[in-house]
Amino acid sequence: MGRRVTIEDVARAAGVSRQTVSRAINNKREISPITLERVMNAVQQLGYRPSWVARGLATQRTHxxxxxxxxxxxxxxxxxxxxxxxxxxxxxxxxxxxxxxxxxxxxxxxxxxxxxxxxxxxxxxxxxxxxxxxxxxxxxxxxxxxxxxxxxxxxxxxxxxDNYAGARLAVEHLINRGHRHIGMLAGPLASPSSIQRVGGFRAAIEQHQLPLQDSCIVPGPPTLDGGREGAEQLLYHHPEITALFAYNDVMALGAVQAYIESGYRVPDERAVVGFDDIWIAELVHPGLTTIRVNxxxxxxxxxxxxxxxxxxxxxxxxxxxxxxxxxxxxxx
Amino acid sequence: MGRRVTIEDVARAAGVSRQTVSRAINNKREISPITLERVMNAVQQLGYRPSWVARGLATQRTHxxxxxxxxxxxxxxxxxxxxxxxxxxxxxxxxxxxxxxxxxxxxxxxxxxxxxxxxxxxxxxxxxxxxxxxxxxxxxxxxxxxxxxxxxxxxxxxxxxDNYAGARLAVEHLINRGHRHIGMLAGPLASPSSIQRVGGFRAAIEQHQLPLQDSCIVPGPPTLDGGREGAEQLLYHHPEITALFAYNDVMALGAVQAYIESGYRVPDERAVVGFDDIWIAELVHPGLTTIRVNxxxxxxxxxxxxxxxxxxxxxxxxxxxxxxxxxxxxxx
DNA sequence: CCAATTTCCGTGAGCGCTCACGGTCATTGT
DNA sequence: ACAATGACCGTGAGCGCTCACGGAAATTGG
The missing domain is CATH 3.40.50.2300 (Response regulator)
Known part of the structure; x- marks a missing residue:
């Protein structure tokens, strides 16, 4: 209740003009220390708070x-x-x-x-x-x-x-671990980061002259279920794949789940690396190897x-x- | 670049007054279908978008x-x-x-x-x-x-x-599992939900006439480390405690970690129940028993x-x- | 066919602030 | 002592919209 306190009220209370009040609160100087204090007192007493909206209209910036x-x-x-x-x-x-x-x-x-x-x-x-x-x-x-x-x-x-470098790091790590058949859960294909990660993935695979069929790269929603389903699909069509690079950690987690549910041991039989390093990656069991993004x-x-x-x-x-x-x- | 398209521009283009335009875009009726269409066309052509800020100033609501x-x-x-x-x-x-x-x-x-x-x-x-x-x-x-x-x-x-009921559910579950020495990680004491959960905890304990010392309820920040430290503290001062009710899942997770790091098996030797049922509660190992809040x-x-x-x-x-x-x- | 409605539309003012001016007074230099 | 400088402050207008009016045209009824 009670009307809003406007700049006019303050001006009246302090015995100055609106403009002077405005100057005071935006400390534009061009104002003597004494009036400044007088204005500030009035502001305090009336509990004046400048209206963001009015200011926005006048300045054309809403902050x-x-x-x-x-x-x-x-x-x-x-x-x-x-x-x-x-x-x-x-x-x-x-x-x-x-x-x-x-x-x-x-x-x-x-x-x-x-x-x-x-x-x-x-x-x-x-x-x-x-x-x-x-x-x-x-x-x-x-x-x-x-x-x-x-x-x-x-x-x-x-x-x-740096999605490209991240993907390469992931794949190279997998290769170092001895994997030769590596698949990828590509996430949403429309997303540029997916494209970049797939690019890095391909580059690393090719550089090491490993086999790669297009069907080893499966897209899917970047969710737990997306990861789980992608992994299952790959398990079915490409049982030779022993390691997976996932678009993100959530998908990676889904993939790990799918593997475990299908009776594979992670990391002994199947390995998974994710992307992002979300908070929970280190809490799950097994802890998720991943590419950290700050x-x-x-x-x-x-x-x-x-x-x-x-x-x-x-x-x-x-x-x-x-x-x-x-x-x-x-x-x- | 280019000045903003105002309501006046539209009015001019449609050959009507500002107010009419305003009526049209806020479909206040009081406007004939034919002029409405004329206005709407002008709006389309000029790509007019009413200014949220100006409207906010006039109506005193910012949406x-x-x-x-x-x-x-x-x-x-x-x-x-x-x-x-x-x-x-x-x-x-x-x-x-x-x-x-x-x-x-x-x-x-x-x-x-x-x-x-x-x-x-x-x-x-x-x-x-x-x-x-x-x-x-x-x-x-x-x-x-x-x-x-x-x-x-x-x-x-x-x-x-319903924090109170939630806490009771948790404690009763623990009691059903055979635990008689139950501690609590109370979270931030300033928080009302903490107070309520502690209240439910106490009530359940008392109702079942189990022993309870105040020092079995330890406060702490609602974080992973908070949970870990609380559990360690309790382990040290009250080794008889076999089950923990945590303020939230994050603390519970910390507690589980602390137990495992100290060589206890969960749930065989120590049990933990959390609160909230955050997304990851079912992903960790062991899956976290918890009180789900939608x-x-x-x-x-x-x-x-x-x-x-x-x-x-x-x-x-x-x-x-x-x-x-x-x-x-x-x-x- | 004319008064009483109803329907439609335009006018002024104002939301609370800032900007670009312009004016007043005290201060300075010579 | 007088013009010139500068520090400080006030005035009008305007940001883009809506509200409360009031007036004109179209409609209705007897």
Whole structure:
């Protein structure tokens, strides 16, 4: 109850003009220390809080960024989100969160609705829309940072996880362990990170002149069941395969489950390596060998990039490269 | 580039007044079908998108809610957040996400900053500020829904997980399994859910007339390490304890680890039951016996409650009760 | 065929703030 | 002592939209 305290009220109470109050709270100087204090007192007493919305309308900036992820429930993203939040908070930005559910249509909706302003910039992670759509989008909309996409466009930043190197590390590790028939659970084919990981996988296999049929690379949803089913399918069609490289840890976990349920011992008879190093990878039994990605860093640096972009929306920031690391545990 | 398309542009293009355009896009009827179509065409052609901010200033509603959680990285919260998002999306609301890091000070900051408007309502989960602060907060601010707090105040909704019953279920299960010396990892004592779970724990123990010293209930941060350390401590001071009820699954997992590292077999020599049934509880080995809380439902229904509250901010909605369920796996 | 509705649409004001000016007073230099 | 500089502050307008009016046209009834 009670009307909102406006800047006018403060001005009246302090015996100055609105503009002076505005100057005070945004410490623009151009204001004498004494009036500044007078104003600040009035602010305190009335409990005045400037309206973010009104300010947004006047300045055309809302101090808000939008974070778009496929699904916050996917264990990869909470840490990323956390990184984003922390970076945003440091700069006094708020962050909106949206889930696309891996659906391009849904993603379009969100992006479209984001255009009607609430945000100053967008962080697009795990995008599933195609490159041309993304480019036209980047052209018409505000600063944007994308994950694992190469878009050479002023005003858009890129964060690139080294998927290719990660996949190679994984495969080489498997080869070192003596495996010669290696399969891959490729995840969602539409995803660029899947393409990159498959690329690294193929390259490593070929370099070592190991046999590889296309049917040893099976796509599937990046979920536990996706991993389980992929592994079962491979078990059936390619029983010679003794090791699996999975698109991500969740799929890898599913694969391990499938193996165990089918009576194989991991890692003695079948080995599995995942990707991401999500929190639980070290808790399961056997502990999951995986490629670690610093997820917090991904979020944090992406947000920083976006923040910089918002200062100067026309620059072409260098891509932020995120390195990866092989973490060996018991599943290989 | 290019100025923003305003409602005036549309009005001009369609040969009508701003107000008519406004009516059209908010389908207030009071508008003839023919002009409606004319306006809509103009909207299409110019690619007009009403400014959320300007509308917010005029209507004093931003169509935004704020979700405050201790840490989105805590595996309990992503699912909750997901439920919130989905409910919000259905009503065309955006959601801000904030992390308090279990810090009361940080929470105050956030709540305070939220007062300067960006949100129409607040979802406060895992609050760590004390009851009186919370009440004064509830009085002065906009609609609010809190989790696991009893605040009888018009305009504030409550979502209550049945912690008490959950704790009893857990303890009784342990007793059925033959345990007579049962300890508890109590989590953060400041948290109401901790208090409630401890209450249920005590009640069950007493009802079955089992021995219980206060030192068998050890507090600690709700993390893996918190659980591990608590278990070690108990192992040292109360070696007679054969079963543990943990504040949450993460602590329970830590406890299991501690036991295994100390050479105890779970569940043969030591049993552990958790709380929440987070995603990974069934993936670890041994699978974790736990009290399941439907986290998605918590978020979804909380958001619905908030939405209702925003329609009529002075009502006292009934508390939303969330039931729990004992899930028996291999850790007991 | 004319008053009483109803339907439709336009006008002014205002939401709470900031920006670009311009004005006033005290200060400085010579 | 007088113009010129600078520090400080106030004024109007405007950001893009909606609300509460009120007026004109189209409809109805007897």
């Amino acid at each position: 808000t960024i939008g974070l778009v992820v496929p699904d916050i429930t996917n264990p990869f993203f909470p840490e990323v989100a956390r990184g984003v939040q922390d970076a945003a908070r440091a700069a006094e930005y708020n962050v909106f969160l949206y889930n696309t559910d891996e659906s391009a249509e849904r993603e379009h909706q969100i992006l479209y609705s984001l255009a009607s302003q609430p945000v100053d910039g967008i962080l697009l992670f795990g995008s599933r829309i195609d490159d041309s759509d993304l480019t036209t989008f980047a052209e018409s909309y505000r600063p944007l940072v994308v994950l694992n996409r190469r878009i050479g466009h002023p005003g858009v930043g890129m964060v690139l996880v 997820k917090y860093e991904v979020g944090y640096r992406a947000a920083q990039c976006l923040l910089a972009l918002m200062e100067d929306p026309m620059q072409c920031p260098p891509a932020v490269e995120i390195g990866v690391e092989l973490i060996i545990r018991e599943s290989t | 935004t809610i704020g979700l405050v959680v201790p840490d989105i990285t805590n595996p309990f919260f992503p699912e909750v957040a997901r439920g919130v998002q989905d409910a919000a999306r259905a009503a065309e609301y955006n959601v801000f996400l904030y992390n308090t890091d279990e810090s009361a000070e940080r929470e105050h900051q956030i709540l305070y900053s939220l007062a300067s408007q960006p949100v129409d309502g607040i979802l406060l989960f895992g609050s760590r500020i004390d009851d009186s602060d919370l009440t004064t907060f509830a009085e002065s601010y906009r609609p609010l829904v809190v989790l696991n707090r009893r605040i009888g105040h018009p305009g504030v909704g409550m979502v209550l997980v 986290k998605y439902e918590v978020g979804y229904r909380a958001a619905q409650c908030l939405l209702a509250l925003m329609e009529d901010p002075m009502q006292c909605p009934p508390a939303v009760e969330i039931g729990v369920e004992l899930i028996i796996r291999e850790s007991t």
